[in-house]
Every structure is written in C-alpha cells, then in structure tokens.
Amino acid sequence: xxxxxxxxxxxxxxxxxxxxxxxxxxxxxxxxxxxxxxxxxxxxxxxxxxxxxxxxxxxxxxxxxxxxxxxxxxxxxxxxxxxxxxxxxxxxxxxxxxxxxxxxxxxxxxxxxxxxxxxxxxxxxxxxxxxxxxxxxxxxxxxxxxxxxxxxxxxxxxxxxxxxxxxxxxxxxxxxxxxxxxxxxxxxxxxxxxxxxxxxxxxxxxxxxxxxxxxxxxxxxxxxxxxxxxxxxxxxxxxxxxxxxxxxxxxxxxxxxxxxxxxxxxxxxxxxxxx
Amino acid sequence: xxxxxxxxxxxxxxxxxxxxxxxxxxxxxxxxxxxxxxxxxxxxxxxxxxxxxxxxxxxxxxxxxxxxxxxxxxxxxxxxxxxxxxxxxxxxxxxxxxxxxxxxxxxxxxxxxxxxxxxxxxxxxxxxxxxxxxxxxxxxxxxxxxxxxxxxxxxxxxxxxxxxxxxxxxxxxxxxxxxxxxxxxxxxxxxxxxxxxxxxxxxxxxxxxxxxxxxxxxxxxxxxxxxxxxxxxxxxxxxxxxxxxxxxxxxxxxxxxxxxxxxxxxxxxxxxxxx
Numbered sequence: 324x325x326x327x328x329x330x331x332x333x334x335x336x337x338x339x340x341x342x343x344x345x346x347x348x349x350x351x352x353x354x355x356x357x358x359x360x361x362x363x364x365x366x367x368x369x370x371x372x373x374x375x376x377x378x379x380x381x382x383x384x385x386x387x388x389x390x391x392x393x394x395x396x397x398x399x400x401x402x403x404x405x406x407x408x409x410x411x412x413x414x415x416x417x418x419x420x421x422x423x424x425x426x427x428x429x430x431x432x433x434x435x436x437x438x439x440x441x442x443x444x445x446x447x448x449x450x451x452x453x454x455x456x457x458x459x460x461x462x463x464x465x466x467x468x469x470x471x472x473x474x475x476x477x478x479x480x481x482x483x484x485x486x487x488x489x490x491x492x493x494x495x496x497x498x499x500x501x502x503x504x505x506x507x508x509x510x511x512x513x514x515x516x517x518x519x520x521x522x523x524x525x526x527x528x529x530x531x532x533x534x535x536x537x538x539x540x541x542x543x544x545x546x547x548x549x550x551x552x553x554x555x556x557x558x559x560x561x562x563x564x565x566x567x568x569x570x571x572x573x574x575x576x577x578x579x580x581x582x583x584x585x586x587x588x589x590x591x592x593x594x595x596x597x598x
Numbered sequence: 599x600x601x602x603x604x605x606x607x608x609x610x611x612x613x614x615x616x617x618x619x620x621x622x623x624x625x626x627x628x629x630x631x632x633x634x635x636x637x638x639x640x641x642x643x644x645x646x647x648x649x650x651x652x653x654x655x656x657x658x659x660x661x662x663x664x665x666x667x668x669x670x671x672x673x674x675x676x677x678x679x680x681x682x683x684x685x686x687x688x689x690x691x692x693x694x695x696x697x698x699x700x701x702x703x704x705x706x707x708x709x710x711x712x713x714x715x716x717x718x719x720x721x722x723x724x725x726x727x728x729x730x731x732x733x734x735x736x737x738x739x740x741x742x743x744x745x746x747x748x749x750x751x752x753x754x755x756x757x758x759x760x761x762x763x764x765x766x767x768x769x770x771x772x773x774x775x776x777x778x779x780x781x782x783x784x785x786x787x788x789x790x791x792x793x794x795x796x797x798x799x800x801x802x803x804x805x806x807x808x809x810x811x812x813x814x815x816x817x818x819x820x821x822x823x824x825x826x827x828x829x830x831x832x833x834x835x836x837x838x839x840x841x842x843x844x845x846x847x848x849x850x851x852x853x854x855x856x857x858x859x860x861x862x863x864x865x866x867x868x869x870x871x872x873x
Binding site for chain 1: 705709740741744745746749751755781782784785807811824
C-alpha cells in the first residue's frame, strides 16, 4: 500500500464544506478515506450521508465523536451513555468501524472522579458497541484540555483504561493517537509499542504544533507548519505494525477562512512531505 | 511548623514591585520566605539585594531561574553552561540554597536532542554547583511549553533525569513541582512518592489552572481561581515527607495590573484557604 492509499481526511479539517462538497472534492483528488464528524452528517441525515460517501467511493475510517462521559449528576452521565449508544447506531448506519472518543471532563470536578466516570461510561456502552461490531477509540487529549474537554491526557493513561475495559485478547477499546496531543511524551515510542502488542492502536491522526498559537483549540498547524517530527512518529507506528489510515485532522480558523480547494491541494502536498 | 511558616512568595508573583517593595511588604505581612527572580535582583545588584532580604528577615527559598540549556550550536550551549555557573555564584551571594531550572527547548530541534542537551548541560554545571553547595531543581513544565520553553514536561521524565545525574544517595539535582504544570498527571501521587524516596522533592510551587485562559503564560490563577485540587496535592507532598517551603508563583497580567498591596492580602487569604 502506498502512503496515499492510507490518506484519510476529517470533514472537520475542511469545515466550511458540506458533506457533499467533501465527498466530491475528496473523490476528485483521489483521497481514499474520510472521517465523518457528526456535525457534517447531521444536516443531510444518515442515509443520504452514507449514499454520498459510497457514491464517492470513500472508505469511512471512523465517526467523530463520542465520549463526554463525566457529568455532575447521574442523569447527566446516563444521558451521555444513551447518546453514545445512539452514536454506535450512527456508526453502523454510516459504515464506520470505530468511534473516536473525546472522553470529557467537568471543570471543578476532580480528575480522579471524571476518570472513574469515563471508565464507567465506556464500560456501559461497550457491550452495545461490541454487539454492533463498532470499536471505541479513546483519544488522549493534550493536558491543556484536562479541565474541560478530556481527563484522559496521556497514552499511558489511555492504555491503562484499555487494560481495564478489554477482555483478554480483545481490542474493542483502543486508542486514537493524535500527534498534536502526545508529541511531547518522552515515552511515546514505548507506549506505541506497548499498545501495538495488544492491537490497541486504532487510529493515527496527524497535524502540527505551531510554536505560536493564537488559540489553543482552533489554531493547529497543517503538517510542516509546526515542530512535530511526524516522520519519526510515523516510523514508530510503522515499526509497531500499524497499517490503518493516516488521518489529517486540523482545526484552524486560519485555514478554514481560505479557499478550501486550494487548501485541499496543500493538504495533499503536506501529507506527501511528511510521509 | 504552621502553614504560614512555610509560605514563600516569588518576586515575579508581584512583578510590578521592586525588590525593596517586595521585601518591605512581605516582612510587614509576616511572609517568611521569598523566591528571588534574577530580574528583580538585577536592578539593585547582589550585595544590595542580599542586604534587603536579610534586613527584612526573609528566608530565600531559591533563585529563579537557570536552565535554557539547548541551543542550535555548541557555542550557544557553552554560553548557557557558563551562564548557569554564574547563576550558581549569584545563588551563593544571595543565600539561596537552590536554583530552579527551566530547562529550555529549541523550536524545530527534536525533543530527543533538546533533552540530551539539557542533561549534558546540567551535568556540566553540576560539579560547580555541588562545590558551591547549591542544589539544582528541575521544574517540569506543562507540555504546552515543550516546543520553546522546556523539553522536560513530566515528573517521570524529570525523575529519570535525576536518576541519570545524581550519584548514589545524592540529591544535588532534584525537582521543583509546580501544580500548574503537573496537576493533570494521573501518576502524580506515585511520582511524588518515588521522588520523595530519593529525597528529590526540592520545591513546591502553587497557583491555579483557570479553565479560560487569555494567555497560556501570563494568565495563571491565584489559588482558588481555577480547578486544581491543591489540598490533595499538598496532602501527597505531606505524606511524602516534604517539609520545605510552599511557594506562591503566579504569572498574571490581570493581577499585576492591580494594587499589589490589595493583591498581597488576597494571596495570603488564598494561601490559607488552600492549606
């Protein structure tokens, strides 16, 4: 498989585009895979979305995103579990084999409690996901998001959750590794190896870390615009036998304000350059 | 020792004040300890600074800050080593038993290389510091600063550096734990225990993590303004037999713009509330 055969792009990367625009443009550019964000699917509905993706000949890598399990009260936590089950149904309808989990956090609630609620939440959704054949991919988020977006912040922590949640030899719960979140982890290579030995490397997201960021959420860099040595991390993923898609996921108000066709051409070039 | 007997305040916390203003105000408020930033010392010089601190009856907890070892070329790295030796001399002159190291990073240089340069740099300064009786305290910085301020980003990583750098049973190189940088580490308690067993917990800095930050460097919260459970971390430090000063280190353009006497009163109240 050549690198281009493994390229996936998140609909959120080209946020201004409708799902139809994404599908048409990706197909025209021979992008083989797409990661669907629910926000892009919602306006057209599941059936129409599935048809667009299929007609364009795109492979769906995963559905973004489930998670957000912690809540102050039990009703809130149950609501999150119910919604995640619904997202499992959506993944089935869309032909997505996995759901990316942004696990959630409640400002002011202890991380210990949020982490417990995350584990309990995934455990509650897991049998339903398993029965549907949908994998759950925990995305450890950069510690800068620990207070309000995800209390799961390192590969080691996500791996320990996988250990708690999976049965022996199973990989229904795994990890979506996004270079933005884990690039500075000095144990990253060892963690990739450890996760790989259990077959827990579900997904590989790439973008870049800009030294100057105007916003800590929506000023991510396209590969090459920052300091992450993506080739090195890609090498570790290769060595660990990761053979899945390599997904371009960039949140950038700067790039979203541009002509998205020009931007897509740059994405392809940036992808080739970092492979 | 009561909690107030362990209170230290960084000159940088009340940045608008001159060193004389810091000393007078801290003494008047019965703050027993001060951490000197070189920027506050520089305008008056070492001798006058020492006299101000002594006359005010303040204990100097440490000198901030050394480090910044990585550089693109050997000359730059040697310059950093020379400067850190000079900072050792300054610490001796000021009566500071330790230097806080913000280890440095070079945008675009691999973290692996920067980490090697940091370790080499500390190793080069260590005999000089040891001979002078000055401890070197590595401060792991939040991963958000990995690209440009410090390639040492977790307690575990700092602990491994201490292992490499200290002789058996020695603690000349240790760790300055700042809650802002490590609060989300799910292994924090275990790391505190592991470091304590080697007597490597040199310093304990407190402030808070605000969920909304207008700036990722200078919008830190005073204790209670954010989400860090300082009492819990303090409990871990107590249990690990840390008996040193508890230093308030807050960078905040918001608080710096205020009347610093009013702010100091709030610092004392916030300190008492989180003990």
